[in-house]
Amino acid sequence: MKRAIIVTVIAGLIGLAMFLIPVDPPPEAKEQSMTKTDNIVQRQARGAYLAQVGNCMGCHTMQGGQPYAGGHSLATSIGTFVTPNITPDQETGIGRWSEDDFWRALHDGKGRNGSPLYPAFPYTEYTKITREDSNAIFAYLQSLPPIQQRNPPNRINFPFNLRPLIYVWRAFYFEQGIYQPQAAKSDEWNRGAYLVQGLGHCNACHTARNPFGASQGNILGGGQLMGSNWYAPSLTSLQEASTADWPIEDIIELLTTGLSYRAVATGPMADVVSQSLQHLTSDDARAMAVYLKSLPETDPHSRGVAPPLTEEVDKLLQRGGELYETHCQDCHGNLGQGAPGAYPALTGNRGIMLASPINAIRSILNGGYAPVTIGNPRPYGMPPFAQVLHDEEIALVLSYIRNAWGNRGTLVSAVQVDRSRKGAQ
Missing domain, CATH: 1.10.760.10 (Cytochrome c-like domain)
Incomplete structure (x- = not known):
């Protein structure tokens, strides 16, 4: 009797162990699970790359802020837009969005609730993106850590704050469609x-x-x-x-x-x-x-009309040349030849001779810096001269550069420099 009880107990324990010990799923199931995981990881990795190519972080990250949490202000002719949080936060981000919602925003220019978006979000270009790439970017964004950040509302001027007007705008200016090879x-x-x-x-x-x-x-x-x-x-x-x-x-x-x-x-x-x-x-x-x-x-x-080389203009350019010799020549050379790989040549420089001198003025005021990149990790830069030269001096030296060594461009005025210094359009 005892022996029968022991055998029964042992059999019961063996049976219980069969339920407790994990049983490997069939090889086919394991392979399908691994394939699905691999596909998700690959899609997220591709989405990360595509988000970089599209520079999504550039707009959806405010200076010093959390990546993709929004808050960056975009000033436009119709008002100031504040970029939204696109991390997967459920309350302040896109955590409740689906692939279809995200695709609708990129392809149709419409929000999750179906309302039309303002074209400060460049859906006029993003509409050309394929559904596959849209899904990959969405998968990547959903893999990010959710950041709870509620950004301030847009500040849109009247009458453009009347959202029904967007439908009129879209009828005139929005052409929907994926890129056709x-x-x-x-x-x-x-x-x-x-x-x-x-x-x-x-x-x-x-x-x-x-x-x-x-x-x-x-x-x-x-x-x-x-x-x-x-x-x-x-x-x-x-x-x-x-x-x-x-x-x-x-x-x-x-x-x-x-x-x-x-x-x-x-x-x-x-x-x-x-x-x-x-x-x-x-x-x-x-x-x-x-x-x-x-x-x-x-x-x-047109590069504008270069000034006739009168005696008065010659005196102005001579003064500009003296400023150039003092502040610019050491890097850009006595003939504006620059230094390959370090300082750009000014002779024949198309950026210097644009009809509007606005970019050159900004570079002199704020300094000119090439980006830090893997291929150029320690770029040379030009220091800002906003506190060194006053408006008239910047106008003189830039007028000289635009008309030296064979360059021919319009003269730059102190008024133009003043507008750039103040950030005016």
Whole structure:
């Protein structure tokens, strides 16, 4: 009897152990689980890359703030917009959003509740993004740590604060649609076009805007940056920033390091290179370069009327030359030749001779700094002269630079410098 009880107890324990000991799932189930996890990780990694290419952090992070938590102010012609929190916080971010909601924002320009978004969010360009890339970016954003940050509301001027007017704006200025590859072009060219036109939203800065904030004129033909005292030069004019006559490798170098012997990225473009373009894969950098080089040339942009070399003008330029010798010559050279890899040449510099001297004035006032990148970790920079030179002196030295060594440009006035110093448009 005892032996029967012991056998029964042992059998019961064995049976209980069968329930308690984990049993490996079938190999097929394990493989499917691992594949699903791998796919999620890969999608998030791809989304992280695409978010960098699109420079999402550049807008959705305020200075000194938490990444992607928003709070950055964007001044426009119709008011000031404050970028939203796009971390997965349930209350103040996009934690309750779905892939469909995110796609609707990028592709349709509509919020989670279906209401139209203001085009300060560049959905006019993001509409070209594929659904696959949209899902990848969303997966990445959802993988971020949620940050609870409730940002202040937008401050939109009347009558543009009347949201129904957005429907009118969209009817005139919004063309929805994913990028359609051109069959006559190479895969590389189409990839570059997709990045420049869509994810990179280059048009948002490098195209002029009308008073309603819509792009006007030639696409990528240059324009004043919204809410910023900077001019984004034309990418289609050889008088400005077209790279049609550049070797591909030089374009790649400028995009990914911010510096080539032909040009240096400064101001807002330096931030774009630092935060976004330097992270391009070699294939994507080449694709963008191929596309940018192929852009058709537009009509020459006027550089304004250079002054007649009268005795009075000659005296002004002579005074500017003396200032140049004192403050600029050590780095930029006695003939404006610069130093390759360090200080840009001023002779024949298209950025110096733009019709509007606004960028050059800003660089002298605030200093000119190339971006810190992996390919150029310790860039040389120009110190700010805002406290060293007064408005008339800056106008004189810049007038000299724009008319020395074969350069021919308009004279710069102290009034123009004063406006830039105060941040006026």
